[in-house]
Amino acid sequence: MYAWVVIGGGVQGCCIATRLLEKKVRREELLIIDPHPEPMHVWETLTEKTGMPYLRSPSVHHLADDPYSLKKYSRMQDYTAPFKGRYSRPRLDMFNQHTFDEMKNAGVHDCWKQAVVQGLSPTDKGWKVEIPGETIGAEQVVLAIGVNHIPHYPVWAQALSNRPSVSHLFNLDQPLPEQGNVIVVGGGMTAAHTAHTLSTSEHIDEVTLVKRHPFRIHDFDSDPGWLGPKFLKGYREVTCYEERRRMIHEARHKGSITRELRVKLQRQETAGRLKVFTGDILSCEANDDRIHLMMEDETVVTGNSLVLATGAESCLPGKEWLQTAIHQFKLPCAPCGFPVVQSNLEWAEGLFVAGALAELEIGPVSRNIAGARKAAERIATST
Numbered sequence: 281m282y283a284w285v286v287i288g289g290g291v292q293g294c295c296i297a298t299r300l301l302e303k304k305v306r307r308e309e310l311l312i313i314d315p316h317p318e319p320m321h322v323w324e325t326l327t328e329k330t331g332m333p334y335l336r337s338p339s340v341h342h343l344a345d346d347p348y349s350l351k352k353y354s355r356m357q358d359y360t361a362p363f364k365g366r367y368s369r370p371r372l373d374m375f376n377q378h379t380f381d382e383m384k385n386a387g388v389h390d391c392w393k394q395a396v397v398q399g400l401s402p403t404d405k406g407w408k409v410e411i412p413g414e415t416i417g418a419e420q421v422v423l424a425i426g427v428n429h430i431p432h433y434p435v436w437a438q439a440l441s442n443r444p445s446v447s448h449l450f451n452l453d454q455p456l457p458e459q460g461n462v463i464v465v466g467g468g469m470t471a472a473h474t475a476h477t478l479s480t481s482e483h484i485d486e487v488t489l490v491k492r493h494p495f496r497i498h499d500f501d502s503d504p505g506w507l508g509p510k511f512l513k514g515y516r517e518v519t520c521y522e523e524r525r526r527m528i529h530e531a532r533h534k535g536s537i538t539r540e541l542r543v544k545l546q547r548q549e550t551a552g553r554l555k556v557f558t559g560d561i562l563s564c565e566a567n568d569d570r571i572h573l574m575m576e577d578e579t580v581v582t583g584n585s586l587v588l589a590t591g592a593e594s595c596l597p598g599k600e601w602l603q604t605a606i607h608q609f610k611l612p613c614a615p616c617g618f619p620v621v622q623s624n625l626e627w628a629e630g631l632f633v634a635g636a637l638a639e640l641e642i643g644p645v646s647r648n649i650a651g652a653r654k655a656a657e658r659i660a661t662s663t
Contacts, residue, residue, distance in 0.1 A: 281417040281418065282311045283309035283419050284300055284304075284305055284310045284419070284421070284422065285310075285312075285421045285422070286310070286312045287313050287400075287409065287421065287422065287424060287425060288312075288314060288424035288426060288635070289313075289318075289319045289320070289321070289392065290320060290322055290323055290424070290635075291649055292424040292426070292634045292635040292652045293314065293422070293634070294312075294320055294379070294383055294388055295649075295652040295655070296424055296652070296655060296656045297310060297386070297388050297391060298382055298388055299345065299657070300659070301388065302345065302386055304660055307391055310391045311393055312393065313409065314395075315394065315395065316394065318392070319388055319389065319392065320379065325452045326449065326470070327372055327376075329455075329474075330449065330474045330477060331476070332372055334365075334370065334371055335370050335372060335375055338369060339351055339363055339367075339368035339370050341649040342379065342382075342649065342653075343382050343383070343649075343652070344382050350375065353374070353381075354370075357377075359374050362374055364540075367499065393411075395411040395412065395414075396411065397409055397411055398412065399604070400602065400605045401605065401608070401609065402629075403417065405419065406420060406630050410601075419630060420630040420632065421630065422632045422634060423598065423631070423637055424634040424655075425635065425637065427592050427636045430450075430593040431451055431592065431593070432590050432591050432592055432594070434588075436564050437465075437564060437586075437590075440566055440571070445584065445585040445586065446566075446571070446585070446586045447585070447587055447588065449589050456587060457484070457584070457585040457587065458483055459483045459484060460484070460583070461484075461485050461487075462488070462585050462586075463490060463571065463582075464478065464488070464587045465490045465573075465586065465587070466489075466535075466588065466591070467491035467492060467495070468535040468537065468589070469538070469541065470589045472489070472541050472542075474589055475487050475548075475554060476548060479548040479553040479554040480548070486554075487553065487554050488555045489545070489554060489556045490557045490559075490573060492558070493535065494558055495536075496533060496537070497538070497539050497542055498536040499538060501534075503531065506531055506645050511643075521615065522614070522616070525614065525618075528639055528643065528644045531643075532644050557581055559576050559579070560575070560576040569584055570582055570583070571583055571584070573586075596617050597635070597636050611631075614640055618637060618639065619637050619638070621640070622641075623641065624658050624659065624661075625638050625642075625658050625659055625662075632659050634646075634651075634652065635655070638651070639651075642655065
């Protein structure tokens with residue numbers, strides 16, 4: 281029997297586990313269950329794959345408790361150009377190393393168990409978590425499940441999803457194309473970073489970025505006012521969860537990129553290394569080594585390979601087993617199907633949530649690093 285079991289070892293789970301180890305439990309009292317071999321595996325794989333050099337978030341958003349820890353770390357380790365721009369966006373490699381050092385000091389790796397969760401149910405002593413061939417008991421459980429493990433394939437692309445020349449960024453084992461003409465589909469930061477990275481490769485002949493809407497330029501994926509009382513005061517006064525869901529939807533700058541990244545793309549366009557098309561894709565065909573996208577304006581975009589940066593399926597994280605637990609144990613949910621929780625993120629006695637599962641309480645920033653910090657603080661200080 282563990283004191284705490286954290287389900288999910290991404291940014292959310294690792295931030296919470298680090299804080300619990302620092303403030304609440306010993307290493308032998310905590311277990312982190314995740315399907316991947318090591319902490320932050322999905323984050324590290326995706327950011328490396330897209331070639332993102334600096335984070336979108338500012339310097340105070342990281343896994344350490346002290347908001348200025350990353351600034352101090354950059355000076356102590358003497359990083360060159362550790363931050364960029366007016367919001368001090370940190371270098372990705374520095375952020376990652378700082379994260380791994382924080383986790384190492386806390387003992388996160390000592391609490392790791394690679395496994396796929398198959399079920400969750402309450403007991404008279406807490407909760408039991410089902411994994412293949414084993415049942416794990418815990419006094420308290422945190423659901424910190426990521427949302428980006430089910431790639432979203434647009435309808436027009438589903439027939440080609442098994443072709444070797446068609447890949448999705450969220451299929452972590454699929455490498456990016458290494459030669460020829462590449463089409464990247466998507467309009468957000470992930471698509472833009474990927475298109476830019478590919479366009480700088482000397483082995484790629486040409487890159488075409490296809491997006492549905494004009495570039496949406498925003499510094500962050502939601503207004504910084506959502507981090508504090510400016511917007512959260514009014515949000516917390518709303519008791520209707522359908523209205524809260526609407527507010528979250530409107531607050532998120534979905535499919536947006538930073539101005540800095542837009543400038544980088546423009547440079548590659550000017551250099552003849554990148555083409556950008558805006559419009560809806562009606563259908564696609566593949567023959568021999570060519571892929572053809574038929575656009576709504578009758579333009580045909582052609583390439584040797586297709587990379588989809590179209591995000592994850594919109595669904596409840598962990599729905600394969602969590603939906604069963606919700607119905608069986610009558611866990612309270614809003615009309616959208618997401619948890620209704622207390623201010624300390626407790627869903628039921630001894631069961632806590634973070635990330636997307638906590639967004640109706642935390643607000644629009646719940647899924648990102650700032651949201652992980654908020655969840656870690658609330659859970660670690662809960663009685």
